[in-house]
Amino acid sequence: MKNKKKQLGSHDPLQLLKVWRAYQIKRWKRQRRQRLKPGRPTITNQLPQLKKQRGKKIRWQLVVILGIFTLGSLTATYFISTKSDIQQLAVNGTKSVPDQQVINASGIQLGDNVLWQLMHHTKTKYNIQTKLPKIKQVSLQVSQMNHVAINVSEYKTVGYMFKHKQYYPILENGTILKTKMTQSLGNSPVYSHFKNDRYLKLGLKLYNDIPDSIQSAVSEIRLTAQNDNPYQVHLYMNDGNEVIGDLRTLAKKIKYYPVLVKQMDGKGKIDLEVGAYSKLFKQSKS
Numbered sequence: 387m388k389n390k391k392k393q394l395g396s397h398d399p400l401q402l403l404k405v406w407r408a409y410q411i412k413r414w415k416r417q418r419r420q421r422l423k424p425g426r427p428t429i430t431n432q433l434p435q436l437k438k439q440r441g442k443k444i445r446w447q448l449v450v451i452l453g454i455f456t457l458g459s460l461t462a463t464y465f466i467s468t469k470s471d472i473q474q475l476a477v478n479g480t481k482s483v484p485d486q487q488v489i490n491a492s493g494i495q496l497g498d499n500v501l502w503q504l505m506h507h508t509k510t511k512y513n514i515q516t517k518l519p520k521i522k523q524v525s526l527q528v529s530q531m532n533h534v535a536i537n538v539s540e541y542k543t544v545g546y547m548f549k550h551k552q553y554y555p556i557l558e559n560g561t562i563l564k565t566k567m568t569q570s571l572g573n574s575p576v577y578s579h580f581k582n583d584r585y586l587k588l589g590l591k592l593y594n595d596i597p598d599s600i601q602s603a604v605s606e607i608r609l610t611a612q613n614d615n616p617y618q619v620h621l622y623m624n625d626g627n628e629v630i631g632d633l634r635t636l637a638k639k640i641k642y643y644p645v646l647v648k649q650m651d652g653k654g655k656i657d658l659e660v661g662a663y664s665k666l667f668k669q670s671k672s
Contacts, residue, residue, distance in 0.1 A: 470500050474533040481540050483520055488536055491517040500528055514538070519561050544590060545607075546570040548578040560587055576606040585609055588633040589619065595637035600644070609633075618659065626653040 475496060477485035491514045494503055503510065504526060511524040520540050527535040541557040546567070548554075553567040556577065570576050575593060580586040589607050596604065606622040610630075619636065621629040627647060631639060639658040646656050646664050654666035 469531060472496055472498050472500055472503070472532055472534050474530075476533070476535045477538065478535055479538045479540070482543075483518055483538075483540060487518060488514060488521070488538060492536055494534065494536070500532055500534065503534065504528065510536075519563060520555075520557060543572070543574055545574045545593065546576050547580065547586075548576050548606075556586075556590070560590060562586075573602055575604045577608075578606060579609045579611075581609075585611075585617075585633065588617070592619070592633055592637050596640050600640055603643075615659070628655045629658060630655060631658040 472494065473496065475489060475494060477488045480488060492510050493513055494510065507526050510526065514524050514536075515521050521538050522541045523539045525537045527537055529535065541559055541561070543555045544558050545556040546553040547556055547562050548570075553570050553576070555563045555565060555567070556574075557563065560583065577586065577589055580589055589609065593601065593604065593607060603623050603625060604621055605624045606620075608620045608622065610618050610620050612618050615632065617633040619631055619633050621631070621636075621640075623629065625647070627650075629636070629640065629643060636658060639662065642658070642662055643656060646662065650656075650664050650666065652666050654664055656662075656664045
């Protein structure tokens with residue numbers, strides 16, 4: 387009976403709590419000894435390294451801040467000083483438009499602030515292209531701090547509109563310039579009797595689609611609209627021949643022109659409107 391009571395007492399809660407506390411204290415001391423072993427990194431040992439890294443980070447941040455401040459100061463000083471005033475103005479890329487016309491249209495003058503002009507480059511581009519329709523593209527370029535160049539490109543002249551006994555240049559975008567000329571220039575063809583933009587655009591497309599080897603042989607493109615075909619067109623060739631066709635289909639048929647010319651005994655008309663046949667001029671017959 388006594389042994390049974392003694393066995394029950396071995397499970398006393400207070401006794402178990404003492405054993406558990408002794409175990410935890412022993413475990414904590416063991417862990418502490420391991421942390422304090424020589425060579426093992428501790429917070430105290432790491433402090434110098436942490437301070438060194440923090441110092442480097444602070445110095446780098448100061449360098450960046452000073453750099454930004456210095457750059458901002460220099461930029462502000464430049465734009466406030468007279469060194470930011472335009473000292474030289476040039477135009478690049480013109481072919482037929484005089485450089486001075488581009489400068490006048492831009493509104494830029496010597497002594498203007500460089501930054502101001504760069505901020506308003508869109509307005510400068512609009513002014514030039516509005517006043518000079520032949521100008522296709524515009525950009526501003528700054529060099530040596532105060533030298534400004536206006537870089538432009540021009541629309542190509544693809545033909546001349548003949549009306550009222552005057553020639554008017556036609557640009558590749560279909561724009562007809564108001565410039566009056568007594569004669570056409572270069573190898574571009576003359577367009578006549580085109581009474582509206584719709585047919586003129588078809589005429590320009592026709593010429594653009596003609597093979598290069600035949601383009602140079604075309605002297606004039608004349609709209610000869612008929613009641614049964616408002617798209618009828620005559621091509622007057624440099625070799626003295628004429629070609630009749632349709633604005634909508636002639637570009638595909640004109641490739642037969644060299645073959646038909648070789649089969650002719652003289653100058654005449656080549657009709658490609660419906661079929662493909664030729665007829666000599668009356669004065670060519672003998």
